Every structure is written in structure tokens, then in C-alpha cells.
Amino acid sequence: MNKADKSILTKSTIERLEKLLVVFPEKKSIVLPALHLVYEQFGYLNKAAIAEIAARTGVPDIYFEEGANFYTMFPIAPVGKYLIQVCHNISCTLMGADELVRYLKEKLKIEVGETTADGLFTLVTVECLGSCGTAPVMQINDTYYENLTREKVDRILEKLRRQE
Ligand code: FES
Missing domain, CATH: 1.10.10 (Arc Repressor Mutant, subunit A)
Incomplete structure (x- = not known):
């Protein structure tokens, strides 16, 4: 160059x-x-x-x-400020990942692969995050969230929104 x-x-x-x-x-x-x-x-x-x-x-x-x-962990197009990656591999699926994804879609009003209108959240599903013992798991940017429930998801998203 x-x-x-x-x-x-x-x-x-x-x-x-x-x-x-x-x-x-x-x-x-x-x-x-x-x-x-x-x-x-x-x-x-x-x-x-x-x-x-x-x-x-x-x-x-x-x-x-x-x-x-x-290396599919790198997004290839612009994403929201918070990239929510929900593991949908076997352990997480057995422990409720599908329900978790449904809940996130409903709560954020987006489909998998989309970004919220305010540009804050992008939701994707990913393969095993290597934390199967604490399934279901999601990663938001560089942070792992484990043993997830609807209540935990509510708290996590609320905390991130408050930081804005
Ligand atoms: S299957 Fe979800 S972290 Fe391994």
C-alpha cells in the first residue's frame, strides 16, 4: 500500500x-x-x-x-453495540436454549440475525461456547452469562440499557 x-x-x-x-x-x-x-x-x-x-x-x-x-465468532457485517450470541449446541439446547432464543426475540422484537431499531442489540445463535456445564449460555461482546433464566436475561438487558 x-x-x-x-x-x-x-x-x-x-x-x-x-x-x-x-x-x-x-x-x-x-x-x-x-x-x-x-x-x-x-x-x-x-x-x-x-x-x-x-x-x-x-x-x-x-x-x-x-x-x-x-472463525465464525467474527461478525462480517456491522452489528449492534451489544452482540448477543446464544449457544444452541446440544447441552444448551437440552437446558432450554430454544426457549431462551424465543424469549430474547420476543423481548427485543427482532429475529435471529437482526439488530434492534436503536442499534443496541444484535441477536445471533452460535455453536458451543465451551461452557456446557453452565448451560444455557450466552455471550454478549466479551462477557459470558451462564445458567440463564428469563429473570437473569431481564436483569442483564436492563443493566446494559441503564449504561446507555
Ligand atoms: S453446548 Fe452450549 S456451551 Fe457448550
């Missing part, structure tokens, strides 16, 4: 990217940490940012695209 081109990456993201290139002598190894950088800056995998990283590093775009398809 020509240094005169306007960057959409922040200075901090560029500096962290440059450090990755030092830490990982094999350039292709930066794919996953670079996807994290894009996710941290934009909240989803912004395509223009990935293209810029590919241009800056010389790692072909296709490696980032493959990484983005494989």
Missing part, C-alpha cells in the same frame, strides 16, 4: 499490525491476530480494512477471507 493512500486503520491498529509482523516471521501467521485487530477497531470484519491489511503486509486477501469464514 502506498503510504500516501488514506488509511482507514487507526494509528494504534497499524502499530499493532507492524508488531505482529515482527513477532510472526511467517507472514501468513498474522491472519488470526490481524482479524482480531479489525474486529477490535470496527466491531466486525470490515472488508476495506482487511484489504488494507493485505496490501500493507503482502499476505493475499484470500487468507483473510478463509480465516473470516472459518
